[in-house]
Amino acid sequence: MDWITLILTVSLVIIFFHLLFGKRSHPNAPPCIRGWIPWFGAAFEFGKAPLHFIQQARAKYGPVFTVVAAGKRLTFVTLNEDFRAFFTSKDVDFEQAVQEAVHNTASISKDSFFKTHPTCATVIKGRLTPGNTAMLSAHLCEEFNDHLENLGSEGSGQLNELIKSVMYPSVMSNLLGRCNTPNNALTRQEFLKKFTTYDEGFEYGSQLPDMFLKEWANSKQWLLSLLRNMALNAQETLYSENDGKTLLQHLATAISEQHLPNYGLLLLWASLANAIPITFWAIAFILANPEAYKIAMDQINAALRDQDKKTTKVTLDDLQHMPYVKWCIMEAIRLRAPGAITRKVVRPLKLQNYIIPPGDMLMLSPYWAHRNTKYFPDPEDFKPERWEKADLEKNVHLEGFVAFGGGKNQCPGRWYAVMELHMFVALILYKFDFTPLDPVPKPSPLHLVGTQQPDGPCTVRYKHR
Numbered sequence: 001m002d003w004i005t006l007i008l009t010v011s012l013v014i015i016f017f018h019l020l021f022g023k024r025s026h027p028n029a030p031p032c033i034r035g036w037i038p039w040f041g042a043a044f045e046f047g048k049a050p051l052h053f054i055q056q057a058r059a060k061y062g063p064v065f066t067v068v069a070a071g072k073r074l075t076f077v078t079l080n081e082d083f084r085a086f087f088t089s090k091d092v093d094f095e096q097a098v099q100e101a102v103h104n105t106a107s108i109s110k111d112s113f114f115k116t117h118p119t120c121a122t123v124i125k126g127r128l129t130p131g132n133t134a135m136l137s138a139h140l141c142e143e144f145n146d147h148l149e150n151l152g153s154e155g156s157g158q159l160n161e162l163i164k165s166v167m168y169p170s171v172m173s174n175l176l177g178r179c180n181t182p183n184n185a186l187t188r189q190e191f192l193k194k195f196t197t198y199d200e201g202f203e204y205g206s207q208l209p210d211m212f213l214k215e216w217a218n219s220k221q222w223l224l225s226l227l228r229n230m231a232l233n234a235q236e237t238l239y240s241e242n243d244g245k246t247l248l249q250h251l252a253t254a255i256s257e258q259h260l261p262n263y264g265l266l267l268l269w270a271s272l273a274n275a276i277p278i279t280f281w282a283i284a285f286i287l288a289n290p291e292a293y294k295i296a297m298d299q300i301n302a303a304l305r306d307q308d309k310k311t312t313k314v315t316l317d318d319l320q321h322m323p324y325v326k327w328c329i330m331e332a333i334r335l336r337a338p339g340a341i342t343r344k345v346v347r348p349l350k351l352q353n354y355i356i357p358p359g360d361m362l363m364l365s366p367y368w369a370h371r372n373t374k375y376f377p378d379p380e381d382f383k384p385e386r387w388e389k390a391d392l393e394k395n396v397h398l399e400g401f402v403a404f405g406g407g408k409n410q411c412p413g414r415w416y417a418v419m420e421l422h423m424f425v426a427l428i429l430y431k432f433d434f435t436p437l438d439p440v441p442k443p444s445p446l447h448l449v450g451t452q453q454p455d456g457p458c459t460v461r462y463k464h465r
């Protein structure tokens with residue numbers, strides 16, 4: 001048999017099986033992009049650049065469409081009027097949507113997750129209210145100062161690496177306890193390496209068994225055993241810091257010792273994976289915009305006055321005097337919001353004129369929602385002033401802003417994230433002068449889960465002011 005006959009025969013067999021066994025869509029189901037290969041579907045095209053794929057599919061198929069990829073049906077909702085159903089409908093479920101990913105990334109069994117997640121979510125939400133977040137701010141500022149001083153009085157490097165080296169240990173210490181922060185340069189380096197591998201492979205790791213991702217699986221095991229030690233430390237040092245318990249200690253009172261490291265790893269990932277790239281984008285955008293930089297620096301200098309640049313105190317009151325810096329943070333979050341968030345359809349769900357069948361994964365892209373010109377004119381531009389209309393003091397965001405999700409599973413760390421980023425950006429710009437040596441990189445189109453990483457270098461020179 002020659003090659004052409006072989007290829008034709010294989011194609012005919014594939015089409016035959018596809019027609020025979022391919023799941024037929026309900027007549028009221030949304031348009032479906034299923035590719036030619038049964039089960040695998042459009043996984044290849046979709047996986048190459050998911051964010052671009054969503055945009056092209058929306059233009060071609062309309063506001064609601066389904067993508068079949070690797071045995072899953074992903075149904076995207078892109079109209080703001082459908083977001084309410086996504087966040088609040090009883091016909092969709094958060095826990096069922098994320099359970100498999102949680103199993104693959106943190107080795108938490110299905111039963112344990114369904115049993116324990118509601119308690120964990122309640123504890124985390126309760127500990128990270130705006131009031132409780134405020135109590136973490138003084139300690140966080142000390143940590144930022146200490147680790148920023150480790151950068152030395154001048155130097156150069158990749159902006160995202162500099163940010164990581166300061167934020168990882170500071171946030172870990174603040175949320176998990178000082179005894180649990182990497183305490184020397186070597187362990188810090190090792191932690192950074194393992195966490196970066198884990199974070200970068202999180203999307204594939206959430207979908208594939210460990211045997212396909214050896215290095216990633218090793219990093220996961222390393223982090224789990226680190227968390228096991230941290231959980232032990234957390235129990236031995238109860239009530240030792242700030243006259244109160246850390247978030248990890250609060251979690252320890254709510255779930256069994258056996259499960260603490262696994263939930264601790266998820267919490268650690270959730271608290272770092274989105275906040276650190278957003279900090280990178282916020283600083284890169286400010287440095288690339290002379291006008292924004294000038295307004296931000298005027299507010300920072302006026303609020304912090306002539307403090308010692310090595311032990312600068314940034315209080316919540318100081319932050320209130322720097323509203324423009326907060327607008328810059330919100331604008332960076334808007335521009336680099338998570339690629340997609342998800343719910344599982346558990347009962348037929350009506351959206352527009354369609355019925356979405358149970359079993360579908362319902363997908364909403366905050367990244368694309370924030371490019372809707374009705375809510376955000378000139379959506380690709382970095383325009384901090386657009387946040388003037390939001391009542392941020394009362395924690396009210398702009399209409400159409402969904403970076404933190406919504407409904408009962410909305411990000412419980414959102415107040416902490418905004419406070420942390422606001423403080424970090426004000427502090428680093430007060431302490432150091434920066435000279436960018438590269439233009440702002442483009443966001444990588446590769447990932448769907450979480451906020452976007454830079455797709456190229458962003459080298460900076462810095463010097464203590």
Ligand code: HEM
Nearest residue numbers: 121270271274275278341403404405406409410411413417
């Ligand atoms: C700019 C930074 C951040 C962004 C953009 C972000 C965004 C999100 C989003 C979109 C979700 C899913 C919400 C949904 O499906 O409706 C989420 C969940 C979560 N986030 Fe954040 N987040 C950030 C920072 C943080 C921080 C700093 C923490 C912890 C201190 C945190 C803790 C969590 C947790 C624990 C969940 C899971 C909630 C659950 O299981 O119900 N996040 N986040």
